[in-house]
Amino acid sequence: MSDRFRHLLAIEPLTAEQITFLLDQAKPFQQIQRHPLKKLATLRGKSVALAFFEASTRTRISFGTAAMRLGADSMSLQAESSSLKKGESLIDTVHTLEAMKPDCIVIRHAASGAAQFISERVAVPVINAGDGLHEHPTQGLLDALTIRDRRGSLEGLRITILGDILHSRVARSNIHLLSKFGARITLCGPAMWLPRELEQVAPGVRRVFSIDEALEGADVVMALRVQSERLNEPSLPRDEYIRLYQLTGARLARARPEALVLHPGPMIRGLEIEPAVADGPQSCVLEQVTNGIAVRMALLYLLIGGTGGLEDLPNASD
Amino acid sequence: MQVVEKRQLMSATEIDRTLQRLAHEIVERTPDLNQLVLVGIRRRGVPLAERLARNIESILGRNLPVGSLDITLYRDDLSTVAPQPVVQSSDIPIVDDRDIVLVDDVLYTGRTTRAAMNGLFDLGRPRRVRLCVLIDRGHRELPVEASFIGRTVQTSSSEIIEVRLKEIDNEERVVLVDRVP
Incomplete structure (x- = not known):
């Protein structure tokens, strides 16, 4: 349970109840998209590493916007501009990123299972932003x-x-x-x-x-x-x-x-x-684009706020 | 740690009477009632705001806008609680240029009020914001005071005030409880 919710690597292992919880949590963040002032200070001082080893515009901007609207900063690594071109291995690049002390790593990679691989080797929550032919x-x-x-x-x-x-x-x-x-x-x-x-x-x-x-x-x-x-x-x-x-x-x-x-x-x-x-x-x-920001805000809030991920499914009635 | 009930502070009748009085006070001290909006702070401020609105409506003979505000995302203690508190939706009719009365059950450190004001200001620029609480128990940690107070209660910091409302708790009374080690 704790592993499953420390990261978001795939939909497959989640239960319908957990998915419903995540969707419910996105609702208040949908409202924030309609506020005249959309920026919160909830995750002020936190940072999110956006590690995109595969070209992406909308998903990267969506995660970056979600982080920004929660008051977090984001640092972005793109395949074209990274040391990967110079031959650095994936794990070395990720460890370099981790040494910059992000509170969460969002990863997109052309290899199926890349997000899982990274999540087993870093101490912070990992969100899969698309891994090969596996999941998004x-x-x-x-x-x-x-x-x-x-x-x-x-x-x-x-x-x-x-x-x-x-x-x-x-x-x-x-x-x-x-x-x-x-x-x-x-x-x-x-x-x-x-x-x-x-x-x-x-x-x-x-x-x-x-x-x-x-x-x-x-x-x-x-x-x-x-x-x-x-x-x-x-x-x-x-x-x-x-x-x-x-x-x-x-x-x-x-x-x-x-x-x-x-x-x-x-x-x-x-x-x-x-x-x-x-x-x-x-x-x-x-609507999908706007909802993408709300869902990603909810996830960032759940995974990097507090003292350490979602150990248990919180009681949604309270 | 155990929690024991020390005494009852208010009965259902007393809560009702206090809300009647608070409604009259709000009407008396609001020059332009067309601009008045009540906003309940989740969770127990919401039914209290709704009841106050009904009382004011029966004085004025017309409807009054009521909203609800979830302050979870504005709390200043998120990095010390785990797991993350669940965020609820807010529903605020209109903020800009309105005369807003925030409604909560208990005023204690003032941190909830601070969070609520931040949340409110993300939605617009109210003309004035006042605070109405059923119980003021002291121990402020911020320069926050209420404009409308149901009852002021002297407490020690180990004590807890529990406002139980029929809409949420299936009973209606205010009790003082104490933590015993």
Whole structure:
């Protein structure tokens, strides 16, 4: 228990109760985004190391903003500018960062398991901001918060995830999270990105290769970014992807009338999603961004305030 | 450590009467009642603010805006408590240019009031802020005083005042308890 909540490494080991607690804790931080004065002094004097060994703009800015709004400082390390280019090992870089005495390390790395690896070797809480093809837990949480706000509950929803599921840690975190609340999850995309093993990730997951069938009756549709470099391995012409899998207004009409459209960003308009859908009334894309800050503020508050993480699940009624 | 009840300070009837009097005092000392907003400090300030508002409404014959404020993120002792206290939502109607009365159950060190004022000022710039408490027990650590006081009680620092309200505690009374080693 204490290990599980000292860090946030993945959604998979969390219980539905713990996830609900984290989402509830994000609510007051959502309010703060609407305050005229958004900066608190709660974590004044604390600092957060943002160790991004893989390119990222929005996640890094979101964590940096979350730290800033809590009154904490952040120090940022980016792959392009770091000694990694000069051949320093991951663990040496992290120890160097740790010697700068941050109160928390947020890490993104291209290797699955990197956050876990680091968490076993440093004394401060570690938050996984995306590790390889494994998980991106804060994205899972902010997506769940967005869905819960619009739907009132996460219980038993029908979720359709479109695109490159195989290479998506966002999809993996979402599958783990939503399945704990009894979601029925439909994965849809080209066969090369939809291996059979994905059905074993969590209960209630099925694969469907026709987008029309996959969208039928969905409560929530998540479109993933298509990384154009991946279209070459094995090859699938861009036009062919658009023709077969783009989320268009006409296709979305097969989902429930008020179905939500989510996208983790960065969004490539005209490839995985039609611009009219991205900007339409069902789109939650900008809410996702705002909620991302709230979720990350809640986590930073829980992990680095106080005298040492969340040893036990606090009693939410008091 | 054990906690023993020493004596009852207020009964349900006395709490009710005191809140009636405090409502009259607030009305009497608020020149522009259109600007008045009551803000309860979580947790027990919230039902007290709601009851005061109802009392004032029955004097004025119209509705009064009431809000609630969670001060967890503004506490000055977060680095000494573990695990982290759970943050609750705040719900404040309007702050800018209003005449605000903060409502709390017990005024003790003054640190909660300080935190509440910080929280309030993040939401806007009130014209005036006053404090209304059911019990003032002394032992201030900050230059904070209440404008409206239900009852002043002399206490020692080992004693605890417990305000129990039916909305939260399923009973209605104020008791003085003591810690015995």
